Structure formats: C-alpha cells, structure tokens
Amino acid sequence: MSAHSGGSRPHPVVAVVGPTGSGKSELAVRLAQRIGGEIINADAMQFYRGMDIGTAKILPGDRGGIDHHLLDILDVTDEASVSAYQRQARTTIDEIASRGAVPILVGGSGLYVRSALDVLEFPGTSPEIRASLEEELARHGTTQLRERLARVDPASADRVQDDRRLVRALEVFEVTGKPFSSFMPRRQYHQPAVQIGLDVDRAELRQRLAGRVDRMVAAGLEQEVARLAQHGLRQGKTASRALGYAQFLQVLDGTLSLEAATTDTVAATRKFARRQRTWFSADPRIEWLPWKAPDLVEQSVQHITRTLES
Structure with missing residues (x-):
C-alpha cells in the first residue's frame, strides 16, 4: 500500500483511535x-518531554x-495548542507521503485527531483579551462570565x-464577533482518511486501566513527577493537569497519600476513557474493530483497502 493513490489525488491518512489503554x-x-x-x-500529553x-x-x-513523529516536542511549561498541532500534523503527513509511506495518526485526544483529519478553522487569539478575561475570572468567579x-x-x-474553555469561548467572540460554536468542526475530511477504532470490553478495560496505573x-511515576516539578511542571497549564501528574503533585505536596493518589488516578483515567468512547462513538465514519481480535491487523488492512478503493 502506498501513500499515493495515483494521479494528483491527495494522499490518504489512516487514524487509529479509541479510549486510553485499548x-x-x-x-x-x-x-x-x-x-x-x-x-x-x-495524544496531547505525549507531546511533553x-x-x-x-x-x-x-x-x-x-x-x-517505525519512525514516530510529534512525540517529545514540548517542554512541560509549554501550553499545548490544537491549531499549532494542526499545522505540524499536516506538514508531517505531507512529508511522510512524499517518502511514499502511509501517514498513520494514533491517539485518543479527540479534538487533536479531528484537527488533523477534518476541515477545521481555528479562530484567532488575543493575549490581551485573554489576560483581561482571566483576571475577571479570578476576581469575580465563573458565574458572571458564564452569564455573558x-x-x-x-x-x-x-x-x-x-x-479554560469558558475564557476561550468569550475570547473568540470578542476577537471575531462570531460565537465560538460557529467554529465547531464538520465531519468532512480535509483529505482522504480512514479511521479505525478499537472496540473494547468495558469491564475488562476498567480492570486493565487499574493494572496499568499500578x-x-x-515504574516510578512519583519520581518522574518530582523530576518534572523541578523543570516547571506546576507552571504548565496543560501538563500539570495530566492524568496522574496532577494527583502525584499532591503527593509531593503532602496533601495526598500515595495510595489515595493511585486510587484517584485510576478513577480519573476510567472517567477519561468513558469520555473518549463518547467522543469517538459520535463519529459515524469510524470503523470499530474488536480490540483483541487475533486478526486485528488483517481486519484493519482490509478495511483500509476497501475504503480507499471505494
């Protein structure tokens, strides 16, 4: 299979999606x-070194x-940006295809996946307006901004x-004069694409996620968090909220026991997996394949071939 389908047709992209741990x-x-x-x-959190x-x-x-791209591209103090990712991902897709290879997008950060695959415009930003809104939020709380x-x-x-999204939605309205909701993506591919979703057994995934956190x-999650805390993890708006990292920062602070942090991380991870399933299951273009099928690769290849030839 080649990234190019002949002629001047845009090259196809394959995406592998689904909940964490699948x-x-x-x-x-x-x-x-x-x-x-x-x-x-x-995966937005795998951007971080x-x-x-x-x-x-x-x-x-x-x-x-296999060459892996867009891992370890940010410091923990950097804020992840979907619009920046869209540019990077599409550039990388073109570069991979130019080598005659197939770009395979993999991850569970739904909006990041869609930013790479779908027709999606990002409204502009204004650091001044955002700072003003954040100051208002700090001073008066959320109610006033939510009413607006x-x-x-x-x-x-x-x-x-x-x-964060509350401030962003108001910022977009002030910058563009249009509601943030008007920029929501349509389910229309930017270029030919195939999405494969891993269909999980929910009870088994719950157990698997608990074992994974353990x-x-x-393997040293607490030590990893301690090391990153010395490099500004607490100041990172995105990284500091990552599953496990937020909980284990509290262990370092002495406000949460190791056992409680582990339990909280398992609960948060399970909740996140449920949100991911909800997000991806809303996309009718995804072909769901059983995560433990012995012929999973073969099923995937067959679906990719069928879709791109149709």
Whole structure:
C-alpha cells in the first residue's frame, strides 16, 4: 500500500483511535510494519518531554523500527495548542507521503485527531483579551462570565465545562464577533482518511486501566513527577493537569497519600476513557474493530483497502 493513490489525488491518512489503554500504539506499529507507514502522535500529553511513564509513551524499543513523529516536542511549561498541532500534523503527513509511506495518526485526544483529519478553522487569539478575561475570572468567579457567554453564545455555554474553555469561548467572540460554536468542526475530511477504532470490553478495560496505573506507580511515576516539578511542571497549564501528574503533585505536596493518589488516578483515567468512547462513538465514519481480535491487523488492512478503493 502506498501513500499515493495515483494521479494528483491527495494522499490518504489512516487514524487509529479509541479510549486510553485499548492498544492503539501496538496496533499502529503492527499496521505500519504491514502497510509501509510512519506514525504521528495524536495524544496531547505525549507531546511533553519527560512525561513518559504517566502517559504510557511507547518506548523506543517497542516502536518496531517505525519512525514516530510529534512525540517529545514540548517542554512541560509549554501550553499545548490544537491549531499549532494542526499545522505540524499536516506538514508531517505531507512529508511522510512524499517518502511514499502511509501517514498513520494514533491517539485518543479527540479534538487533536479531528484537527488533523477534518476541515477545521481555528479562530484567532488575543493575549490581551485573554489576560483581561482571566483576571475577571479570578476576581469575580465563573458565574458572571458564564452569564455573558450564555447571552452571546448559548450553544457554547451549554457545552463548556471548565474555566479554560469558558475564557476561550468569550475570547473568540470578542476577537471575531462570531460565537465560538460557529467554529465547531464538520465531519468532512480535509483529505482522504480512514479511521479505525478499537472496540473494547468495558469491564475488562476498567480492570486493565487499574493494572496499568499500578504498573506506572511501580515504574516510578512519583519520581518522574518530582523530576518534572523541578523543570516547571506546576507552571504548565496543560501538563500539570495530566492524568496522574496532577494527583502525584499532591503527593509531593503532602496533601495526598500515595495510595489515595493511585486510587484517584485510576478513577480519573476510567472517567477519561468513558469520555473518549463518547467522543469517538459520535463519529459515524469510524470503523470499530474488536480490540483483541487475533486478526486485528488483517481486519484493519482490509478495511483500509476497501475504503480507499471505494
């Protein structure tokens, strides 16, 4: 299989998606080996250098000789940006295809996946307006800002669940004069694409996630967080909120026991996996394949071939 379909048609992209802990990284490597691919990371927390154990970042020895892109591209003090990722991912897709390889996007950060695959415009930003809104939020709390958003953009007001998105939605309205909700992506591919989702057994995934967190702790998650704290982890708006990292910063502070941090991380990871399933299951273009099928790679290849030839 080649990245180019002949003529001047845009090259196709393959995406492997699904909840955390479902085996996306492993499938992507095996798929890349089979179809001549290179892998592009679409897990927002794996952008960060040094955040290895707690993000289950695939180790160099497990990458099967496959080139992996957009891992370890940010410091923990940097803020991840979907619009910046869109530019990087699309540039990387073009570069991989120019080598005759197949770009394989893999990750569970839904908006990042869609930013790479779908027609999606990002509204501008204004550091001054954002700073003013953040100051207002700190001074008066969320109620006043939520009421304002409900007046100018009721659709976003219904959807927004945290302060960061609340500020962003108001910033977009002030910068563009258009509601943030008007920039929501359509389910229309930017270029030919195939999405494969890993369909998990929920009860089994719950147990698997608990075991995975236990292994992270045994592998030195607390020490990794302590090391990153010395490099500004607490100041990182994105990195400091990562699953496990937020909880183990509290262990370092003495406000949470190791056992409680582990339990909280398991609960937060399970909740995150449920949100990921909800996000991806809303996309009718994803082909769901059983995560433990012995012929998973073969099923994936067949679906990719069928879709791109249709």
